[in-house]
Amino acid sequence: MGRDKALLPCADGVLAQHVAARVRSAAGSAILIGDPDTYAHLGLPVVPDTCPGAGPLGGIHTALCHTSADWNLVVACDMPRITTEILLDILAAAERSQAGAVVPVAPSGLPEPACAAWHRSALAAVASALDRGIRKITDALSDLTVVWLPVGQVSYFQNVNTPEEWAGYAGG
DSSP states (O other): OOSOGGGOEETTEEHHHHHHHHHHHHHSOOOEESOHHHHGGGSSOEEOOSSTTSHHHHHHHHHHHTOOSSEEEEEOTTOTTOOHHHHHHHHHHHHTOOOSEEEEEOTTSOBOTTEEEEEGGGHHHHHHHHHTTOOOHHHHGGGSOEEEEEOSOSGGGOOOOSHHHHHHHHTO
16 A cells, blocks of 8 residues: 555544544544554553564454453454444354354455454464464464354445555545
């Protein structure tokens, strides 16, 4: 993309605020994992990444290290079409389960692990995966009981990785 996707301008301020507003509506609170010096001005609690360079799995580790909630929505900051309703569906499925994670699955059968509910008890499995050099979220899930939640639309989870994708979102 060539710039920080979390700081892309949108109707709710910037993209990170837009996603955090939906998470807050569904879960009651939201934090941002990242550099406090970069994101403190957004008005969200910012927690430094405990595993810099470990990618999204490191962010999940950080979130689970800093939570007192049993279930935690962990959502990538670059999903502009995420809705409160789909997040509520994920949390409801989590509350009904005894799993370590609830991961949406697109109609194509592909999991959407960058927007999932994680039980705080999954911390040990996530830490173990990171210790073994695993960085891919789906690979780390092999050590957990997972509920695969079918969802009707993949558009909720489409992220923006290029200026063209962002232009497509911003224009529609």
